[in-house]
Amino acid sequence: MHELSVAQEIARTVLRIASEKGAKGITRIEVEVGKLTFLGIDQLRFWLEACLEGTIGAGSKLVFREIDPVVRCRTCGYEGGIKEVEVDPALHLMLPSLECPTCGSTDVEIVSGRDCLIRRVELSI
Ligand SMILES: [Zn+2]
Structure with a gap:
C-alpha cells in the first residue's frame, strides 16, 4: 500500500499547484520514479487515477518515467x-x-x- 500513500501525496501536490495558479484543469502530470523506491508503476497509476477522480485532475494524462539508480x-x-x-x-x-x-x-x-x-x-x- 506504499503506492497509495505516494499517489495521495502526488495528487495533493498537483491539486495545490493547480489551485495556486487558478487552473481550470490538469492536462498532464509527469512523475519520475526512482527504481530504488520499489514502487510499482502500474499500481501508482491506478491509485493516482483514483485519487484524482472527481477533481480537476480527473482524466489528465499520467506519464511515469523510471529512473535508474x-x-x-x-x-x-x-x-x-x-x-x-x-x-x-x-x-x-x-x-x-x-x-x-x-x-x-x-x-x-x-x-x-x-x-x-x-x-x-x-x-x-
Ligand atoms: Zn568502488
Whole structure:
C-alpha cells in the first residue's frame, strides 16, 4: 500500500499547484520514479487515477518515467549505475545491489534513484 500513500501525496501536490495558479484543469502530470523506491508503476497509476477522480485532475494524462539508480563509491570513486542481482531465480526476481560494481565496496552513496518526483504538471487555465 506504499503506492497509495505516494499517489495521495502526488495528487495533493498537483491539486495545490493547480489551485495556486487558478487552473481550470490538469492536462498532464509527469512523475519520475526512482527504481530504488520499489514502487510499482502500474499500481501508482491506478491509485493516482483514483485519487484524482472527481477533481480537476480527473482524466489528465499520467506519464511515469523510471529512473535508474546511480551510486558514488567512497572507496574507489566510481560513479554510475549499479548491478542487479537475481535473488530468486525461480521467480526471476531481480533486486539492485548496493555494492560498487568496480571494487565491490558497500561504502556507496546513492546519488539518484531513491526519489519519486513530480517533474512536470500541465494545466489548462
Ligand atoms: Zn568502488
